[in-house]
Amino acid sequence: MAKPAGLPNLRLFAVICVLAVTAVGALLYPRLAASPDAAVEPMPALLATTPIRPGEPLLPLPDSLPVDPAKVALGRLLFNDPRLSRDDSLACAGCHDLQRGGADGMPVSRGVDGKKGGINAPTVLNAAFNFRQFWDGRAATLEEQVEGPVHNPLEMAADWDQVLAKLQADKELRSRFASAYPAGLTAATVRHAIAEYERSLLTPSRFDRWLRGDDTALSDEEKAGYRLFKRHGCSSCHQGVNVGGNLFQRFGVMDNYFANKKALTAADMGRFNVTGRDEDRHVFKVPTLRNVALTAPYFHDAATSSLDEAVALMGRYQLGVELPARDVTLIVTFLQSLNGDVRP
Ligand code: HEC
Ligand code: HEC
The missing domain is CATH 1.20.5 (Single alpha-helices involved in coiled-coils or other helix-helix interfaces)
Structure with missing residues (x-):
């Protein structure tokens, strides 16, 4: 036959x-x-379904996640809405400026009444790919994360009764929520809409094009920097789709970073604040390095505004090597190729 x-x-x-x-x-x-x-x-x-270079520790970012455009639009409104704060003075975007890589460029954030927070603001871009939210991982999901800033007295200093009363007085917003969600405008749907918007904040970069097989997407220096990033072992922690965001690790694996600091803060305790376990002292979520060139200052304690210095400190404290200046420069050049734009 x-x-x-x-x-x-x-x-x-x-x-x-x-x-x-x-x-x-x-x-x-x-x-x-x-x-x-x-x-x-x-x-x-x-x-x-995405062709990838086999064996790479970094994975390409999808261009988008399946989201509901009506909910994303509501989330965008709320993300930029100061009514989520006690005195209508501060929106999420006030500390997570998309023009500043999704962060605020300050050592610690300033909340309502100019109150200083205790930790550096991380980016909201690509946060959907973090396995937990916050430096210490205390929120499991983006929805749960929203509770933090709304209630934090050093951030928006509000509560849901107050916020919902203000939002529900807005007829137009109420009716848009009613058509997007059967439950209408509630704390849960507000949280969901904001999280849905955050799921739309993806920033595919030239590096993703290269990962998908386009050899011309990176310069020779950027490729050399990426090889060093892997060879020195950075990618054992900063890995996966978000070049980080999927592990907890101690800050100071090879040398005691905190012994060399003048005064310790509560934030320096990291994940210990969540679990109370000794082994979680100074343990943090490995941050994403996407758009990192835009989000100085660096580290949970904003120890430096120089990306070169941040990379050198990582070499010293996480890998036990004094990186040659040339390697630092090339790695920074590679990190810049991770900058991307949010698709409208
Ligand atoms: C006063 C400044 C400020 C405001 C307002 C604010 N944030 Fe944040 N945001 C921060 C800081 C600081 C952190 C880190 C806190 C921590 O890890 O303990 C953070 C963390 C986050 C994270 C976790 C990112 C990660 O990598 O872990 C997300 C997501 C986020 N904020 C979204 C929001 C949303 C949504 C709103 C509005 C409801 C908001 N933020 C309002 C300063 C702010
Ligand atoms: C053992 C795990 C580990 C290794 C290896 C590692 N890092 Fe990190 N990296 C972390 C952790 C954890 C943090 C967060 C530290 C903090 O702020 O408390 C971090 C933070 C950073 C930051 C600051 C990000 C920000 O938004 O503030 C940069 C930049 C960085 N790492 C780059 C590198 C580079 C480049 C290498 C290789 C030379 C490297 N890392 C190796 C775990 C690691």
């Missing part, structure tokens, strides 16, 4: 599918096995 002509192609396609699934599985598995806290990156299905 004659073979149907399509068969060999089908078989080849099946083999490619199996290889692709195995490759993605192999990339995800070590991270799952390494930390019981690590969560599977969202949307592995999307990743499996």
